[in-house]
Amino acid sequence: MTTPALPPIPADRLPALLRAMPKAELHMHIEGSLEPELIFALAQRNGVALPYASVEELRRAYAFTNLQSFLDIYYAGASVLLKEQDFHDMAWAYLERAAADNVVHTEMFFDPQTHTARGVAMQTVIDGLHRACVDAKAKLGVSAALILCFLRHLSEEEAFATLEQALPFRDKIVGIGLDSSEVGHPPEKFARVFARCRELGFHLVAHAGEEGPPAYVWSALDVLKVERVDHGVQSTKDPALMKRLAQDRIPLTVCPLSNLKLCVFPDLARHNLGQLLDAGLVATVNSDDPAYFGGYMNENFVQTFAATGLTAQHAWQLAANSFEGSFVDAQTKAGWMARLNESFAQFGKA
Ligand code: ADE
Numbered sequence: 001m002t003t004p005a006l007p008p009i010p011a012d013r014l015p016a017l018l019r020a021m022p023k024a025e026l027h028m029h030i031e032g033s034l035e036p037e038l039i040f041a042l043a044q045r046n047g048v049a050l051p052y053a054s055v056e057e058l059r060r061a062y063a064f065t066n067l068q069s070f071l072d073i074y075y076a077g078a079s080v081l082l083k084e085q086d087f088h089d090m091a092w093a094y095l096e097r098a099a100a101d102n103v104v105h106t107e108m109f110f111d112p113q114t115h116t117a118r119g120v121a122m123q124t125v126i127d128g129l130h131r132a133c134v135d136a137k138a139k140l141g142v143s144a145a146l147i148l149c150f151l152r153h154l155s156e157e158e159a160f161a162t163l164e165q166a167l168p169f170r171d172k173i174v175g176i177g178l179d180s181s182e183v184g185h186p187p188e189k190f191a192r193v194f195a196r197c198r199e200l201g202f203h204l205v206a207h208a209g210e211e212g213p214p215a216y217v218w219s220a221l222d223v224l225k226v227e228r229v230d231h232g233v234q235s236t237k238d239p240a241l242m243k244r245l246a247q248d249r250i251p252l253t254v255c256p257l258s259n260l261k262l263c264v265f266p267d268l269a270r271h272n273l274g275q276l277l278d279a280g281l282v283a284t285v286n287s288d289d290p291a292y293f294g295g296y297m298n299e300n301f302v303q304t305f306a307a308t309g310l311t312a313q314h315a316w317q318l319a320a321n322s323f324e325g326s327f328v329d330a331q332t333k334a335g336w337m338a339r340l341n342e343s344f345a346q347f348g349k350a
């Protein structure tokens with residue numbers, strides 16, 4: 001996408017512009033949008049016992065040292081989800097927040113194995129999430145799609161079984177992803193199941209280079225043949241990989257507040273989002289698990305720009321990249337780009 005001549009935006013208007021501009025979210029785990037209040041409400045509704053006495057005590061447990069320390073709490077939080085309505089209510093709460101942040105399109109990850117392992121049927125999960133997606137289009141004007149993720153700490157055989165269970169609902173799933181504990185579970189472990197998903201016509205993405213090495217990003221590209229890399233921030237350690245990502249216009253779905261909370265970077269000022277953009281990569285901003293990491297989309301944008309000194313030009317590029325990287329048709333993308341340019345023109349005038 002070629003950059004148009006952008007109107008000058010006064011620096012003090014940048015936060016308002018970041019909030020107002022239309023954007024797509026390409027990396028968020030719907031189970032990571034469960035706010036402590038909703039976890040407690042669903043626990044009560046379903047008679048599930050929680051190992052925390054109060055919302056405050058649960059929130060205090062959100063002090064993470066790395067990815068695994070977060071995942072342990074995240075999977076425990078998801079245990080309150082049992083019925084179709086629970087999955088709907090969780091997704092609806094996120095979609096309302098997304099709409100308030102001027103997210104016009106979102107591609108939401110879900111982790112079915114977290115639920116089927118507890119005896120929840122695949123249909124219950126997908127029907128609830130899908131109904132929220134349909135409601136979001138009709139009531140909020142937000143388009144929403146679902147990406148089914150395999151848990152990489154489980155086996156490839158279990159991923160195949162999950163795929164089988166999901167196939168009756170394939171029209172409700174736009175793509176397949178790979179998440180959970182990265183280090184020690186390289187993309188190669190899922191080569192065969194991703195090849196099958198590719199034959200079936202799914203879009204493919206995978207978490208790689210969040211905590212894991214650049215080698216995992218290479219194998220996500222070359223072995224799994226993904227179209228986007230989730231996180232990918234470790235790629236800056238490998239100049240040849242940076243060149244490949246830029247040349248092939250592989251989107252990286254970067255999650256700055258997640259990286260901060262999981263100690264991938266010591267502070268936001270040292271985040272490498274600017275380096276990725278300035279190297280010509282199709283980097284995007286996303287919230288990952290917003291209920292756990294202290295912010296939805298606009299918080300990710302505003303806090304990262306404040307800490308790193310990124311400019312209005314970067315803001316335009318990030319929004320444009322989010323549309324380019326989305327799994328929708330070219331005409332829809334062009335419509336969003338027109339809205340983005342209109343938003344910048346409005347801010348240039350004021
Ligand atoms: N599941 C939920 N959030 C995740 C993350 N940031 N990395 C890997 N798996 C996840």
Ligand code: ZN
Pocket residue numbers: 027029179207230288
């Ligand atoms: Zn993630």
